[in-house]
Amino acid sequence: MTERIREFLRNRREDGPCLVVDLDVVRDNYLAFTKSLPDTRVFYAVKANPSPEVLSLLAGLGSCFDTASVAEIEMGLAAGATPDRISFGNTIKKERDIARAYGMGVRLYAVDCLAEVEKVARAAPGTKVFCRILCDGVGAEWPLSRKFGCAPEMAADVLEHAHRLGLEAYGVSFHVGSQQRNTGAWDQALASAAAIFRECAERGITLSMVNLGGGFPTKYLRDVPAVEAYGASIFQALRRHFGNALPETIIEPGRGMVGNAGIIEAEVVLVSRKSDAPDEVRWVYLDIGKFGGLAETMDEAIRYPIRTPRDGDILVPSVLAGPTCDSADVMYEKEPYLLPVSLEIGDKVLIEGTGAYTTTYSAVAFNGFPPLKAYHI
Numbered sequence: 001m002t003e004r005i006r007e008f009l010r011n012r013r014e015d016g017p018c019l020v021v022d023l024d025v026v027r028d029n030y031l032a033f034t035k036s037l038p039d040t041r042v043f044y045a046v047k048a049n050p051s052p053e054v055l056s057l058l059a060g061l062g063s064c065f066d067t068a069s070v071a072e073i074e075m076g077l078a079a080g081a082t083p084d085r086i087s088f089g090n091t092i093k094k095e096r097d098i099a100r101a102y103g104m105g106v107r108l109y110a111v112d113c114l115a116e117v118e119k120v121a122r123a124a125p126g127t128k129v130f131c132r133i134l135c136d137g138v139g140a141e142w143p144l145s146r147k148f149g150c151a152p153e154m155a156a157d158v159l160e161h162a163h164r165l166g167l168e169a170y171g172v173s174f175h176v177g178s179q180q181r182n183t184g185a186w187d188q189a190l191a192s193a194a195a196i197f198r199e200c201a202e203r204g205i206t207l208s209m210v211n212l213g214g215g216f217p218t219k220y221l222r223d224v225p226a227v228e229a230y231g232a233s234i235f236q237a238l239r240r241h242f243g244n245a246l247p248e249t250i251i252e253p254g255r256g257m258v259g260n261a262g263i264i265e266a267e268v269v270l271v272s273r274k275s276d277a278p279d280e281v282r283w284v285y286l287d288i289g290k291f292g293g294l295a296e297t298m299d300e301a302i303r304y305p306i307r308t309p310r311d312g313d314i315l316v317p318s319v320l321a322g323p324t325c326d327s328a329d330v331m332y333e334k335e336p337y338l339l340p341v342s343l344e345i346g347d348k349v350l351i352e353g354t355g356a357y358t359t360t361y362s363a364v365a366f367n368g369f370p371p372l373k374a375y376h377i
């Protein structure tokens with residue numbers, strides 16, 4: 001936790017859980033990305049944390065934005081990014097949303113099939129498109145499904161179709177899975193991308209760009225490699241597969257840009273046992289859970305570090321749950337969380353690494369618990 005966040009929380013008087021994001025940390029992360037991948041343009045994935053403060057900071061630093069909806073495009077523009085710095089990166093778009101994006105000046109679109117190419121050709125004629133390919137997501141703690149992307153063997157057909165319909169077949173994209181702990185995960189996808197570049201060249205189409213996606217991790221309970229290690233590994237893979245004809249590249253970090261900048265302060269509402277059996281695991285209920293912003297605890301995928309005022313005391317396994325009346329609102333049970341035996345009702349706990357994928361997941365006031373309050377300082 002940074003001194004600025006500590007100071008902010010010391011002075012906060014309001015009740016209820018809140019997220020505090022230190023914008024200085026976001027700035028450091030942005031600079032680390034540009035330093036580690038110097039010839040790569042950064043398109044921040046807006047969905048990770050779309051707060052105006054984060055977007056304005058990044059726009060001011062020169063970041064571009066990866067957006068998934070008209071609303072996210074408008075947020076990027078409102079933050080000061082010009083439309084040439086915005087990518088409509090969702091492969092599943094309504095044609096009228098493409099038309100609205102085109103009307104706002106957006107000229108870069110993701111596609112992964114012929115039908116989507118046709119929509120873009122009609123609603124955003126002459127623009128650049130890149131084809132997203134599937135990636136297996138091995139090594140990622142929050143793997144992405146088969147929802148986005150086509151088989152690499154199909155990409156040249158998709159791009160050729162775009163070319164024939166008057167679009168600029170611009171390149172290839174992929175996402176190696178979020179919270180990707182393996183710095184080598186980009187290698188396989190870059191091999192596929194290079195093969196697609198060659199196949200398109202044979203068809204008389206010159207591609208120029210590889211979109212390396214997101215996946216850069218943030219630190220939760222386990223350590224993760226530094227962004228420099230990802231930069232070095234990606235550069236080697238680019239050299240291996242593209243030789244001296246390096247393509248233009250972009251990255252779309254979300255979690256790695258904002259995750260470690262945020263901390264949620266929450267409160268222990270109840271500590272209880274379900275029976276007197278000596279092997280019965282203790283339950284700890286917080287005033288935040290899956291519906292209040294911690295949705296990524298689904299399947300216990302993301303394990304957040306939790307600090308308590310009683311750290312240093314003996315740790316006991318505890319089932320950690322949220323406050324709502326939905327039985328799915330249990331965060332860690334299969335693998336109970338080790339928390340101090342002395343933890344008490346009313347104690348404040350700090351949940352670290354919560355700057356990404358929290359506020360937007362809490363937007364619905366489920367069970368009357370309000371959306372997560374957030375302060376970007």
Ligand SMILES: *Cc1c(COP(=O)(O)O)cnc(C)c1O
Pocket residue numbers: 045047048066089090175177178179213214215216252253254255256
């Ligand atoms: C969500 C998303 C990202 C960000 O992924 P992280 O793993 O958070 O870095 C990047 N690109 C696309 C297309 C996305 O949908």
